[in-house]
Amino acid sequence: xxxxVRWVGGCGAQSQKQCKKSSFAFYQAVRxxxxxxxxxxxxxxxxxxxxxxxKVSVYSPSEALLYALVHDHQPYARHLLTKFPxxxxxxxxxxxxxxxxxxxxxxxxxxxxxxxxxxxxxxxxALPPSDRAGHLDRQGCSRVEGGKxxxxxxxELVRPECLLLLLGHGASPCLQDSAGNTPLDTxxxxxxxxxxxxxxxxxxxxxxxFFFVPQDLxxxxxxxxLDNRQQWQDLLxxxxxxxxxxxxxxxxxxxxxxxxxxxxxxxxxxxxxDNLPLPHFLKPLDxxxxx
Numbered sequence: 001x002x003x004x005v006r007w008v009g010g011c012g013a014q015s016q017k018q019c020k021k022s023s024f025a026f027y028q029a030v031r032x033x034x035x036x037x038x039x040x041x042x043x044x045x046x047x048x049x050x051x052x053x054x055k056v057s058v059y060s061p062s063e064a065l066l067y068a069l070v071h072d073h074q075p076y077a078r079h080l081l082t083k084f085p086x087x088x089x090x091x092x093x094x095x096x097x098x099x100x101x102x103x104x105x106x107x108x109x110x111x112x113x114x115x116x117x118x119x120x121x122x123x124x125x126a127l128p129p130s131d132r133a134g135h136l137d138r139q140g141c142s143r144v145e146g147g148k149x150x151x152x153x154x155x156e157l158v159r160p161e162c163l164l165l166l167l168g169h170g171a172s173p174c175l176q177d178s179a180g181n182t183p184l185d186t187x188x189x190x191x192x193x194x195x196x197x198x199x200x201x202x203x204x205x206x207x208x209x210f211f212f213v214p215q216d217l218x219x220x221x222x223x224x225x226l227d228n229r230q231q232w233q234d235l236l237x238x239x240x241x242x243x244x245x246x247x248x249x250x251x252x253x254x255x256x257x258x259x260x261x262x263x264x265x266x267x268x269x270x271x272x273x274d275n276l277p278l279p280h281f282l283k284p285l286d287x288x289x290x291x
Contacts, residue, residue: 015056019048026059030067036079039064061088062102069107069116077116081123089123089135105150106140109162117162121169125266136171147178148186155187160204167212168261168269174213180220184209188221191235199235206240210250211257 026042043059059067061084068077080088091102108117124135139147148156151171154163167173173183181189187209191202225232225245233241242248250258264272 019056022046022048027067030064030073030076031071033071033073036076039073039076040079057093060090060092062090062092062104065089065104066092066107069104069111069113072111072113072116074115077113078119081119085123085126089120089127102135102138103140105135105138105166106145106148106153109150109153109157109159109166112157112159112162114159114161114165117165121165121266125169132170133172136166136169137175139175139177142178147176149175149177149183151175151183152177152181152186155183155205155209156190158187158190158198158201158205160201160208163205164208165270167208168264169266173209174217182217182219184213184217184219185221188219188225196235203236203240206236210240210243210254211261215250 029039043064048056061080065080065088089102104120124132137149139149151166176182187205243250260276
């Protein structure tokens with residue numbers, strides 16, 4: 001049981017073994033959704049993990065937040081982001097991430113933790129402006145994550161809610177991953193996969209991207225769309241296809257939505273979507289999230 005773990009000191013193999021036991025105890029405690037006060041007592045007083053080079057460390061708020069994300073412990077994530085707004089989003093140790101940047105947004109997208117993602121994005125908005133882009137547009141290491149941003153991952157895993165939250169809070173839809181693909185390219189690759197599973201969610205993601213990408217966006221898949229026109233028209237519908245490849249301007253609806261959505265500041269997103277002068281069925285997604 002987690003609460004039976006006690007640190008008694010030691011060195012070498014004994015310390016490493018003890019670290020593994022206490023680390024697993026903390027993992028179990030977060031997984032079992034134990035109370036926040038109990039987890040914080042463990043994190044700050046009882047639990048240690050083993051770092052490369054023989055260093056023994058306590059879990060940082062950043063590392064604890066990664067556990068909370070994996071196990072969807074929303075109260076613990078809320079506590080960490082409220083009490084430690086900067087250190088909870090700091091770079092974790094190398095035993096957690098080989099990349100020297102904070103992976104929390106990508107982790108939230110990977111596990112589809114929409115509510116925790118929302119809280120992370122609100123915490124990022126409270127950071128100095130110079131720090132925000134580094135979090136929103138963080139690119140994963142090329143070796144493991146292919147240089148993908150959280151937005152790339154939302155397109156790859158077809159997460160419409162995550163995608164819209166990221167875009168609405170200022171994540172760039174124009175960045176390329178290590179292969180030269182924009183998030184739009186990544187999504188089009190998913191749409192082209194056969195059989196055409198989950199197509200409604202994929203097209204919803206595409207419609208969300210339409211509201212935020214610049215009209216002159218250069219993307220790698222454009223020539224493939226032109227070379228296989230009929231196939232892509234069948235997949236996307238004629239209006240989406242023609243708009244994507246530049247054969248027709250965006251529809252009046254898309255143009256109007258681009259203007260309306262850009263009037264919403266990240267601080268008021270997505271709540272302000274409810275105030276758009278549109279009937280409910282025309283709004284991109286119904287995101288009812290508590291701030």
